[in-house]
Amino acid sequence: MKHLFKAALAAFVVIAVLSVCGCTADKFEYSDFFAMNTYVSVSAQGADKQILDNIRTAFTEYEKQLSAHYDGSVINSPESSDAESYQNTMILLKQAHSISEATNGAFDFTLGAVTKLWNITGNSPSVPSQNEISEALSHCGYDKISFSDGRFYSSDNKLSIDLGAIAKGYAGDRGMEILKNSGIANASISVGGNVTVIGSSPANLKCGTKGWKVGIKNPFDTSDILGTVNISDATVSVSGSYERYFTQNGKIYHHIFDSTTGYPAESDLISVAVICRDATIADALSTALFVMGYDKAMDFCNSNIYDIGAVFCTADGRVFTTDNIKDDFIPNTNAKLSSSAHIKFN
Ligand code: ADP
C-alpha cells in the first residue's frame, strides 16, 4: 500500500488544473463529455482523437448496459441483451455481489426499489410514507441474486438492480484499460467523484517526478478542497451527502441509503474518499464506508479485507485518514467549515 502512494511531493495539482501544460514530447490531449449521468473528463498524453472517441463510445455503451433507468439495459432486460454485454455485466454483478457480502449490505447493489421510490434527484422529491418504504425495502437484498451457468437470477421479480454506486468506477477502470492498450502511460479519467490516474501529471513530468496530485473537495465549500492525495496508478473515489439531496421540514435527505431502513443513511460522515488501485472497488467502498459511519468504516479499512486507504470528513468538520495514507495526504489547513470555523485535521 505504501508503495501505491509514493508519488512525488513536488507534484502539483488537482484535476481541474490539468489543462495547464503538456511539457514533454507528447502533448496531453483532453476530452470532456456527459455520460452515466455525470461529467467525464479524460486527459491522456499522446492520445489521438480516435482513442478519445473510443472512450466516449465505451462510456455510452456502459450506460446503456448498466443503467437502472433504461428499460433496455442488461440489468433491466437481461433476456434481450447480446452475449457480450451480458457477460461483461455478469462480471460486474459478481463483483458487486461480493462487495455487498464483504460490507454486510452497507453497499447493496439491489436497492433499486428504494432509490426509485425516493427519486432524490427527480423534479420534486418528497419523503415517502413508511408503508411505501417498507414495501420497497421488502424487494431489496443482495442475497436474492444468485449466479449459475453463466447467468444471474433474482428470487424476487420486483427486485431492481441499481449499480449507481459502482458503475462509474467500473467505467473508469475500463476506460483506463482502453488507454493502456493504446500504449498511453500518463493519463487521468475523472467520472463524477471518481478520479483514476496512471503514470504522472503534466506538471510532474515537467519536474521529473512521478504521480498525480488529486484534490478532495471540501464538502462545506465545494469551490475549495480539504486537501490533496498523491497517487500513481490508482483511483480516488468520493461519496458524500452534500451534493445530491433535498430538504424537507429542515431535514436533509440525501442519495446514499441504509439497506436496513430504506432511509438515507444516518451517517456521522459528510464525505469519504477511498484510494485504491481498482476504481470499481474504490467506488463501491466509498459508498459503503459512508453508510457505515466513521468508527465502523475505520475498522473496516484496518481489517485489510481490501487494500484501500481513506480520508474521512465528519459532519461536524473533522478530517481523519487511515494510517497507510498519512504521508500522502496533504491537508489544506485553510479549509473552512463555516465563515468562522476551520476544518480540524487529525
Ligand atoms: P455518486 O453516484 O454521487 O458518485 P455513490 O457512488 O455513493 O455516489 O453512489 C450513490 C448511488 O448509488 C445512489 O444514487 C444510488 O443509485 C445508489 N445507492 C444508494 N445507496 C446505496 C447503497 N447503500 N449501496 C449501493 N448503492 C447505493
Ligand code: MG
Ligand atoms: Mg460509490
